[in-house]
Each structure stands twice: as C-alpha cells, then as structure tokens.
Amino acid sequence: MVMPYESTGRTAQKSRTRLALVTAARELLATGLTPQVEDAAQRAGISRTTAYRYFPNQRSLLLAAQPTISPDSLMPPDAPSDDATARLDLLMTAFARYNFTWEPQLRAALRLSLDPAGDQPVLRQGRAIGWITEALAPLRDSHPHVDIGRLAVAIRSATGIEALIWLVDIAGYSPEQATDTVKGTARALLDAAVSNGGAVQPRARRRRADQSRRR
Structure with a gap:
C-alpha cells in the first residue's frame, strides 16, 4: 500500500508546507486569479517540484482552497424560536x-x-x-x-x-x-x-x- 507523501517523514514540516500552498492559493483567488499549482508555489516561496508532491494538479489545489470554516449553525443566538x-x-x-x-x-x-x-x-x-x-x-x-x-x-x-x-x-x-x-x-x-x-x-x-x- 502506497503511503501519502504527507503521511511520511517530517509530517509537521509537511503540514506547514501544505498550509503555505493553500494560503497562497487563497490569496491569489482573492485577487481574481485562478491559480495553477506553480502559481501558488511561487507565491509561497516553494519549489514547483515540492508543490506538485502535495497537489498533483490544479483541481486538487483549488479543492483544498475551498472554505474550511463551516460552522454547525449560522443562526444568531437571539433568533426567535417560533417565527x-x-x-x-x-x-x-x-x-x-x-x-x-x-x-x-x-x-x-x-x-x-x-x-x-x-x-x-x-x-x-x-x-x-x-x-x-x-x-x-x-x-x-x-x-x-x-x-x-x-x-x-x-x-x-x-x-x-x-x-x-x-x-x-x-x-x-x-x-x-x-x-x-x-x-x-x-x-x-x-x-x-x-x-x-x-x-x-x-x-x-x-x-x-x-x-x-x-x-
């Protein structure tokens, strides 16, 4: 069974590298761009070769950049209970x-x-x-x-x-x-x-x- 790249070796460092790529992708998206993996790598100061180990294609990068903050509820605490x-x-x-x-x-x-x-x-x-x-x-x-x-x-x-x-x-x-x-x-x-x-x-x-x- 092949182990995912991020699950082996220096996992803490790899988690930080992955987060840096995702953060870079989100920043580029906020400017109106749809970044490729190499674009996120350049912004994050990470080599293209390393970046592709985490995200083999644009789709996987953008999927990771989707919202991760999804609260269980958006209802204000003071919302009426019967209306x-x-x-x-x-x-x-x-x-x-x-x-x-x-x-x-x-x-x-x-x-x-x-x-x-x-x-x-x-x-x-x-x-x-x-x-x-x-x-x-x-x-x-x-x-x-x-x-x-x-x-x-x-x-x-x-x-x-x-x-x-x-x-x-x-x-x-x-x-x-x-x-x-x-x-x-x-x-x-x-x-x-x-x-x-x-x-x-x-x-x-x-x-x-x-x-x-x-x-």
Missing part, C-alpha cells in the same frame, strides 16, 4: 455574508465544476441545507404538513453562491442588493409552501391531501 420567517431572514443574511466572504474560492470551484475534462466533483455539498432546515424548524409545529427538507433544498437552489454571482455579475447588483434579493426569494418560497399547505411536498402526498379535502 420561521424571521429566522429565515436572519439565516439568509448570514448565508449571503458567508458566501461573499468565500466568494473567490467558490467562484473557482464553480468554474472547475463546469469543466468537461474534470473527472471528479469540485463543489462540496456543505452545510447550507442543514442551516436552512434549522431556520425552518418552527414549521414542524405550526405547519406540520410542509416538507421542510424539500423546502430547504428549494431555498438553497435559489439563494446560494450561484444566484449571488448571477445577481452581481449579470444583473449588476451590489452585494447588499443581491442579499436583499435572495432573502426575498427565500421568503417567497416559504410563503408559498405555507399558503399551499406544503406545496413543496412530494406529488403523491399532495394528491392524498387533495383527495382528503374533497371528501
């Missing part, structure tokens, strides 16, 4: 802030994910679905027929980094305007689900509910 709309507004503000903080890394990941030559996914699922689900928790009591899991996926699909990039790059919005827009989108999806008795529920479940109402 799903207020909680979702707070969550969307924090989620947009998180995405804009890590925007260069996430943009690079999106570019690579669209590369047909790629042989592995670059985007990570992350914790956004869990964050949104936490914000929607009051619905379990107030609207038990709403499928919170499906609603959380719908909200994430319309409010993540992909939507923010389109709003900023194509629509010409400022980050503040983009944040307001995704908050409004999330709120509209929540309102629709609540008003329709759980419109994002699986189709079969909705049919059963309709049949019950007609009886």
